[in-house]
Amino acid sequence: MDIQSVLMGLAAGSAIGAAIAIAQSRKVTKAIEAELQRVRQQSSEQLKQAQAAHLDATKDAAVQRQRLQALEKSLGQNTSELDRMRDSATAAERARDQALEQANARQAARVQAEGRLKQAEKLASESVQRLEAADDRLKHLLEEREAIAAAENKRNDEIRRLRAELSAAHDAAGGAGLESSVEVFADTDGSLQRVLQTLLDHEGLRAAVLSDTNGIVIASAGESVLREGIAATAQMMSTIGGRFEGMVPFGEIRAFAVRDAEAVTIAGRTFQAAGETVALATYGNRAPNERVLDGALASLNAALE
Structure with missing residues (x-):
């Protein structure tokens, strides 16, 4: 075989090898492109998933931020409370x-x-x-x-x-006469009360009262509880004589003596003193002696003059 044939043979072999290499290279390239396409598709899906996850995360972050703000607000309110x-x-x-x-x-x-x-x-x-x-x-x-x-x-x-x-x-x-009766009151010193007290002591009486025609007490001695009643009795007795008019001739009463069943006696006389009619009345177990009473009246009259 000549060199040309050999060279032609080598050339033809090289071309076939190159064609085979090219064919294999294209196959690899397609595989690579397919893998790349798959990778791109997978990456795109992953990107979409990542973007979706990012969006979800963003939304969740916003929700969490709102919750956080609400919690912070609530916490502030709770802190104030x-x-x-x-x-x-x-x-x-x-x-x-x-x-x-x-x-x-x-x-x-x-x-x-x-x-x-x-x-x-x-x-x-x-x-x-x-x-x-x-x-x-x-x-x-x-x-x-x-x-x-x-x-x-x-x-x-x-x-x-x-x-x-x-x-x-x-x-x-x-x-004795009036003189001796007046002597009984010689130590009274012109006091009406002492004259009345001496009369009581001398005669053993319980009370003696000197009063005016209206029954008002001028002086008294003895039991004080009796004096108003004795004065009223004397005033009544001195005016009772007028009731006898038309029955018997009887003038103004000058002396009186009344006695109850127990021998208690109210006795008295009225007389003129300083131009006024006054009454001396006594209360006891008997009327006073007339002569002693005369002495008392004389002493009272002298004291009132």
């Missing part, structure tokens, strides 16, 4: 402490008040006991005074009786 609640709790604790302090003060005051009340009850009980003892003592003293008064009245009655007997005996023996 918490501060307010803390302030309220502090005020409540302060009020509780004050209430406790006031309660303790009230308790102490109540204890003190109970102590004072017990002391007052004790003092009241002691006062009641003292009052009861004083009341018993007063009753005893009143009983003693009543007994003494009864004994004094009995003694005075006996003195009056003896004086009456002495005066009656003196009258039976002839007595």
Whole structure:
């Protein structure tokens, strides 16, 4: 075989090899392009997925941001509410402490008040006991005074009786004139009350009253509880004479004496003194001696002039 044939053969072989290489290269290229297309498609899908995930993440982030803002706002409100609640709790604790302090003060005051009340009850009980003892003592003293008064009245009655007997005996023996009767009142010094008291003592009477025509008391002696009634009786007796008009001739009453079933006697006289009509009335177990009464009237008239 000649060189040309060989060269031609080599050339032909090279062309076939090149064609084969080219064919293989195209196949590889297509495979690469297909892989690249697959990769691109996969990358595009992944990009879309990533973009979708990014969008979802963005939306979720926005939602989370809104939630975060809401939480921050709520947290701010809750913080304010918490501060307010803390302030309220502090005020409540302060009020509780004050209430406790006031309660303790009230308790102490109540204890003190109970102590004072017990002391007052004790003092009241002691006062009641003292009052009861004083009341018993007063009753005893009143009983003693009543007994003494009864004994004094009995003694005075006996003195009056003896004086009456002495005066009656003196009258039976002839007595004395007006001068001696006036002498009985010599130590009265012009005192109306002393004249009346001397008359009572001398005659043993219980009361004597000097009054005007209206029954008003001018002076009195003896038992004061009787004086108004004696003055009224004298005023009534001095005017009773007018009731006899048309029945019997009877003028103005100048003297009177009335006696009850127990021999208690109200006696009296009216007389002129300083241009006025006055009455002297006595109350006792008898009427006074006429001559002694004359002396009393003379002494009263002199005192009134």
